[in-house]
Amino acid sequence: MAPPCLRPLLRFKSFVVLFCTPLLLLALPLLVPTKEAKCGYVIILMAVYWCTEVIPLAITALLPAILFPMFGILESKRVCMQYLKDTNMLFVGGLVVAVAVEHWNLHKRIALRVLLIVGVKPPLLMLGFMGVTAFLSMWISNTATTAMMVPIVQAVLDQMNSTEQDLTITDQPNGQVNSAIELEEKNSMSLTSVQVIGNGDVPDEHKAPGDREVKKCISKGMTLCVCYAASIGGTATLTGTGPNLVLKGQMNQLFPENGDILNFASWFGFAFPNMILMLTLSWFWLQFSFMGFNFRKMWGCGMERTDKEKAALNVLKSEFRKLGSISFAEFNVLMLFILLILLWFSRDPGFIPGWATFLFNKDEEYVTDASVALFVALLLFVVPATKPKFNCCSRNSFSPEQNREAMEEPFFPAPLLDWKVVQRKMPWNIVLLLGGGFALANGSDASGLSKWLGDQMTPLHTVPPWAIAVILSLVIAVFTECTSNVATATLFLPVFASLAKSGIVMNIIGVLCTTLAINTWGRPMFSLDTFPSWANATAGK
Structure with missing residues (x-):
C-alpha cells in the first residue's frame, strides 16, 4: 500500500503519465538531434504507455503512424503499410477459423471427449486438463481456451467436493448446451446431523483441517x-x-x-517437441506442489474409483451427452480445420518441396501461410451449416403449404459463419498491436537505431550463444510479469504470495526447455552454427 502522503497523487497517476512522460522524454531528441534519438523517443514513450495502460494498448500501437512522419523518420504511407502485412493476414485468417471452432462448440466436444478417455483420478485429470488446454491453445487464443476450460474444471471440482449429498445434474429445458456448466442439487435430507450449505459442501467447521487443505490444494492446482x-x-x-x-x-x-526459413512447418518442428517437454515437466511440478507424488495413486494401480471420482465422471458424461451427436456444421468445421493444418504442413515442409513450390512458387514466393489461412477462412463463409434440401424437383409429392414453404426457403443454406459473428468475436486490437510492432521495427531500421544498438552489443560476441539465450530468456520472463498492469500486480501480489513458488519454477522450466531446444534439435534445423548472409546488417551498406 502506498504511503499516506502519496495517496492523493495516485488520483492523478494516469494524467501525469499521459501528459508528463512525452514532455520529459523530449529532452532526448532535443539534446541529441539525430534520427536514432528520435526513434528511441518513440519506442520509450510507447513502452511507458504499454506498461501503464493509460490509453488502450491498440491505440498506443498507432503512435508510429503519427510520430514517425513528424520526426522525419518514415513517410506516412510507408508506416501505414506496416499495419496490414502478410503476417497480419495470417493472424486474421487463423482467428477466423478459431472463431468458427468456438461458434459451433467444437472445442468443447474435443475437450470433454479427451477428459472422458483420460479418466478422473486427480493426477490424470490434471494431465487431461493440461493436454486438452494446450492442444486447443495451439489453434485458438489462450484467453478463449482458458475461458472455455475453467468452467469445466470448476464443475468437476464442485462435484468432487459435493459427494456428501445425493447430487443430480440438471438438464436445460431446451436441450441446449449449458455453457456455464451450472450444477444443482436435489433437496434431500442429510443422513447425519452435519449441516449442509447451499452448494452441497459440508461447512468448514465440520471438516478436518487436513481435508480442507487437500481440497484447497487440488482446486489451486487444477x-x-x-x-x-x-x-x-x-x-x-x-x-x-x-x-x-x-x-x-x-x-x-x-x-x-x-x-x-520461418514458416508454419519449421516452427512446429522446433516448438512442438519443446511444448511437450515443458507440458510434461509442468505437470510433474504442479502435481508435486499441490497433490504430492504417489505413483500408485497417480495411475490408480489396484485401486477402485472413489465416490468423488465417480461424481466427477458423471459431470463429464452428462455435459458430453448434452452436446448430442456431432452436427453437420461441426463436421464441416472439423474438416476445414483439418484441411487448414494439412495445407500448412505440406506447403513447404522443408525436407521435400511442398505443393506451393510445384504450383505457384517456382520463381518467387507468391503463396504463403497467410494465403492458406485466408483461403480456408473464405470457405467458412461458403460451406453451409445445414444440409442443403433439393426439393425443387419433387414438389408434386408435397402439399401446397409445404411447396410454398419450400419455395420461400433459400436454395442454399446459411454458411458456417457470417460477418456479425466474426466482427463480435475477432480481437481486432491484436491486429493493430502487431502492426505497431512492425512499424517500430521498420522505423528502427530506417533511422539507424537497430545498427546503433547492434554496435553497442559488440562485447556480447565473446559470450557463448547458449548463455545469451539463457540471459535473454530470464530477462524477458521477468519483464513479462510486470508489463500487463503494474497496479494490478501490486494489488494482488500479497494475495498470490502463496502461489509464487510454483510460478518461479514454471518460469525456470520454460527457460531451461527453450534453451535445451535451441541448443539441440534447433541447431541443425535452423543451421545455428552458420551465420546466414541475409542476417548481416552491415552488408551492402
Whole structure:
C-alpha cells in the first residue's frame, strides 16, 4: 500500500503519465538531434504507455503512424503499410477459423471427449486438463481456451467436493448446451446431523483441517494447470499466440532475404517437441506442489474409483451427452480445420518441396501461410451449416403449404459463419498491436537505431550463444510479469504470495526447455552454427 502522503497523487497517476512522460522524454531528441534519438523517443514513450495502460494498448500501437512522419523518420504511407502485412493476414485468417471452432462448440466436444478417455483420478485429470488446454491453445487464443476450460474444471471440482449429498445434474429445458456448466442439487435430507450449505459442501467447521487443505490444494492446482497449459500450448504453432507472429513479421521486415526459413512447418518442428517437454515437466511440478507424488495413486494401480471420482465422471458424461451427436456444421468445421493444418504442413515442409513450390512458387514466393489461412477462412463463409434440401424437383409429392414453404426457403443454406459473428468475436486490437510492432521495427531500421544498438552489443560476441539465450530468456520472463498492469500486480501480489513458488519454477522450466531446444534439435534445423548472409546488417551498406 502506498504511503499516506502519496495517496492523493495516485488520483492523478494516469494524467501525469499521459501528459508528463512525452514532455520529459523530449529532452532526448532535443539534446541529441539525430534520427536514432528520435526513434528511441518513440519506442520509450510507447513502452511507458504499454506498461501503464493509460490509453488502450491498440491505440498506443498507432503512435508510429503519427510520430514517425513528424520526426522525419518514415513517410506516412510507408508506416501505414506496416499495419496490414502478410503476417497480419495470417493472424486474421487463423482467428477466423478459431472463431468458427468456438461458434459451433467444437472445442468443447474435443475437450470433454479427451477428459472422458483420460479418466478422473486427480493426477490424470490434471494431465487431461493440461493436454486438452494446450492442444486447443495451439489453434485458438489462450484467453478463449482458458475461458472455455475453467468452467469445466470448476464443475468437476464442485462435484468432487459435493459427494456428501445425493447430487443430480440438471438438464436445460431446451436441450441446449449449458455453457456455464451450472450444477444443482436435489433437496434431500442429510443422513447425519452435519449441516449442509447451499452448494452441497459440508461447512468448514465440520471438516478436518487436513481435508480442507487437500481440497484447497487440488482446486489451486487444477485451476492453475489450465492457465499454464494455455500459455505453453500457444508456443507450439506459429499462429498459436501473438508473439510468435511478431517474430515472423520482424524477421521478414528486417531480413527480407531469409528464404522463408520461418514458416508454419519449421516452427512446429522446433516448438512442438519443446511444448511437450515443458507440458510434461509442468505437470510433474504442479502435481508435486499441490497433490504430492504417489505413483500408485497417480495411475490408480489396484485401486477402485472413489465416490468423488465417480461424481466427477458423471459431470463429464452428462455435459458430453448434452452436446448430442456431432452436427453437420461441426463436421464441416472439423474438416476445414483439418484441411487448414494439412495445407500448412505440406506447403513447404522443408525436407521435400511442398505443393506451393510445384504450383505457384517456382520463381518467387507468391503463396504463403497467410494465403492458406485466408483461403480456408473464405470457405467458412461458403460451406453451409445445414444440409442443403433439393426439393425443387419433387414438389408434386408435397402439399401446397409445404411447396410454398419450400419455395420461400433459400436454395442454399446459411454458411458456417457470417460477418456479425466474426466482427463480435475477432480481437481486432491484436491486429493493430502487431502492426505497431512492425512499424517500430521498420522505423528502427530506417533511422539507424537497430545498427546503433547492434554496435553497442559488440562485447556480447565473446559470450557463448547458449548463455545469451539463457540471459535473454530470464530477462524477458521477468519483464513479462510486470508489463500487463503494474497496479494490478501490486494489488494482488500479497494475495498470490502463496502461489509464487510454483510460478518461479514454471518460469525456470520454460527457460531451461527453450534453451535445451535451441541448443539441440534447433541447431541443425535452423543451421545455428552458420551465420546466414541475409542476417548481416552491415552488408551492402
